[in-house]
Amino acid sequence: MKRALLEALQTARAEKRPTALVTDLSDGRQALMIAGIHHGDLALSDDLRAAVEEAIQADRSGPLAADENLFVHVHNPPLRLIVVGAVHISQALVPMAQLAGYEVLVVDPRKAWANAERFPDVTLVDGWPDEALRSLDPDHRSAVVVLTHDPKLDDPALGVALASTAFYIGALGSKKTHGKRLDRLREAGMGESVLARIHGPIGLPIGAKSPSEISIAILAQMTQALHGAPPLVRAVPPDPGAVAAQ
Structure with missing residues (x-):
């Protein structure tokens, strides 16, 4: 060369x-x-x-x-995971993502949550999520996971993430919570094609309940999005009545 x-x-x-x-x-x-x-x-x-x-x-x-x-x-630059919200799920997700090769950053202005004791060996960003995301500038090698469950923090972060080329954007919340979130973002002027980029409720539907299980579901969905894999189709059990009639 x-x-x-x-x-x-x-x-x-x-x-x-x-x-x-x-x-x-x-x-x-x-x-x-x-x-x-x-x-x-x-x-x-x-x-x-x-x-x-x-x-x-x-x-x-x-x-x-x-x-x-x-x-x-x-x-390529390393894969990045930007986690908005220093919550319990984040504590489980961060080490899993690091093992998968991601450079992980945790964004949360609440220093009582975002501190080195709860997140050792992790880059912590204590600015407001929208300002932090603008400075971090997510690219096509970045995933953004929003976990605070607080619209004052989540919605501005999603607004910046949706304007980026991040390959994955996910937001925590039930179907009802996510529906209300989408309504707020629509009122802010976002179109359906943009909102469709948000994975919500976040994670693959594997019946996850604990923070660790939810983290597995999130990381699996991130991997699926990264490699462009088709969505998983849940197997439908056969109808016992139909089987008996055969």
């Missing part, structure tokens, strides 16, 4: 910018794609650039399907 490309790659990684190094295996020429901008001596057509961007979005390194002579090595 040429020195200029190496330095550009190192800078992009330090700044946590989505980057891909494309190498022509036939002659060694290389191109570096940083936030859609092309660097290097390997020319890429619009179709190839689109294929590289798709690889970045999918976090997938390997030969490009559009041209198997080209190998793309994706350098």
Whole structure:
């Protein structure tokens, strides 16, 4: 790799910018794609650039399907989980997400809840959720989980999250609570296509009850969204009457 490309790659990684190094295996020429901008001596057509961007979005390194002579090595920033609300569920969810490879940040202005005793080895942000989220700038490698159950904190946070490219946005609450939340956000001017991005009630429907079980359901749903997996279809038990009639 040429020195200029190496330095550009190192800078992009330090700044946590989505980057891909494309190498022509036939002659060694290389191109570096940083936030859609092309660097290097390997020319890429619009179709190839689109294929590289798709690889970045999918976090997938390997030969490009559009041209198997080209190998793309994706350098994405780490996955981030921004948790709004230093609550009991957060205490269970944070270590689980860290084990899954997420950089976790907990946002809560209530210092009695958001402190190092309850959340050791976790980045704590004590600003108001909307201001904190604007500064954290969630991207396509970010998940935002809103857990305070307080509209004064949750609604502004959701407003900022929905304006971002976060791959997952989830909010705690029953169906009734979530319905009221959607009504408030509609009154604030948000359309249905935007509101449909909120996973609420949060988590996969696995019958979770305890904070740990709810955290498992949340992390599973985040994983499903990250990899674009289809929603799970719950099996319907056979009708005993129909079976007897056969």
